[in-house]
Amino acid sequence: MALIELHGVSKTYKQPEGSVHALKNVDLQIEKSDIFGIIGMSGAGKSTLVRCLNFLERPTEGEILIDGKNLADLSEKELRKQRSETGMIFQHFNLLMQKNVISNVCFPLRLLKVKRKEAEQRALDLLKLVGLEDKAKAYPAQLSGGQKQRVAIARALASSPKILLCDEATSALDPQTTESILQLLKEINREMGITIVIITHQMSVVQEACNKVAIIEDGQVAETGEVEKIFNAPQSKAGRRLIYGEGSEAIRKMESSNKMSVGKKVRIVFTRNSSFEPVIANMILHFRTPVNILRANTGNIGGVAKGDMILGLPEDIRLQEEMEQYLQDHGLEVQEVEKDV
Template structure:
């Protein structure tokens, strides 16, 4: 494998205010390989949008370096930086369309700036609108479109530049769940068909689970955890990761006097009879505090949180019973807010 297409080395970004200095990013280091769909996730204010703006130098890091295809952006001339930016497209939560231009003209706009002839630009734009399934809306105006259609126009406009990298900053946050799934499916298709590396910035773990192969978790400007989506979902190590994995689930109370465990299973693991058999084997009941199944990168992944009996010997026997059946078992020692 060659060099990663994106290398972030010890990036720090500070902002000066009237009374203080705010560090939005603190020594972030990441590598993103060509062709990946890479998620960067964190709660509001974590610094993830600042990080993505450093990837195309809309924000220049205070310290550290960003390399695109091995080229250090901090050492680029203005001309070289413009060339790099042409290969790094970006879409946003609120679409940023030109409201007085038709869908077709919105897609043509960036091509016109590059000096492409009008006829050639229109032909290319129509071809791209076909890719995003909007060719019938070519002459419509943004005000006549749904939120999902507007985002498809934004994606089409970004594809017009023939980018190698597509940055998506909360691109589905303003959309309903059904439309979100359709946009994510489109991005996945674009990644697979054209080999474009996609970086997804989001606060929603469901988005990462749906489309990403790898994920970085940012908390308070620091890198809390990285790994494959499967690894992070199955065995979150940092407190930030645990918050995101459990966020949006039915809340469960972990009592200090009782042990609670989280079991992770795949579509090949039938956990229901295992739990029933465990109860029969150990002759003790458990409380099921949470149980659900989610799609993680196209594979069904589930989790269950059990409250074990107070008897330590029985609890240990249950944990060993589950481990003997190749289930991932994690002890939970506190309540995840």
């Protein structure tokens, strides 16, 4: 049994202008100790989805099971207890601005009637964990965005939750800070075994931190599975749009301005150490025909060289096939890029 299970979850908002279907028949399974990414464009329904996981939003239909417990069956009091076992962090941190750092971290413990002394000791330990023990007496307004998010993480962990929900937790942060927050989340997952659900609109966040991902579009799950598999070969239109990224938009513009003619576009994905070999250069030497690199994105993700490229192959169909075979023989994933992405 998965730790978090969603069965046919729908959420409809009734408004005078008509109903808005934020979620439509969502099924999801999140296993214990997963770092599960939920990715989608703005307005796809991912924020509503994560709020259903602690019943900040009640689904209109369907059920949500946490550890086998149906949230809809809980009384108001039981639900509050359940919420205290699910930590949550937010895009805008949502710290108490009139309380200092340590009081913020103590807050969930004080709600649980933990004695002040005990709560403060636990808060100090957590601040040490997130690297902010020297800021205990500071007020949130004196901290940077990354530090505020660290305080929020410490606060979310104070009541020793089993699950940590992150709602666009890195969207207001710069790339370096994002990286360090994601490292911290991974560390927490590894060392405390806390299941983490990350809501984001950035594929890089999912690649960096998550082992599984669900792609949400228009209130529905477009596809779900292991990050590596989906990144290498996205099956859904929404998945391709997110993974191929803005590059495909640029390519379309280049094409429409007619400055470039390309026979066939393929996307290749580097896995393991293949991006350290000059595969493309070797292929060009081998076939004595140039290819167009339309987009390239490589980097070190989790200690493994990973990345992808979109290539424009020559117009000769036989040559195209031979090149695709060559790339596959060298251990690369090759997919044709369609017009619609």
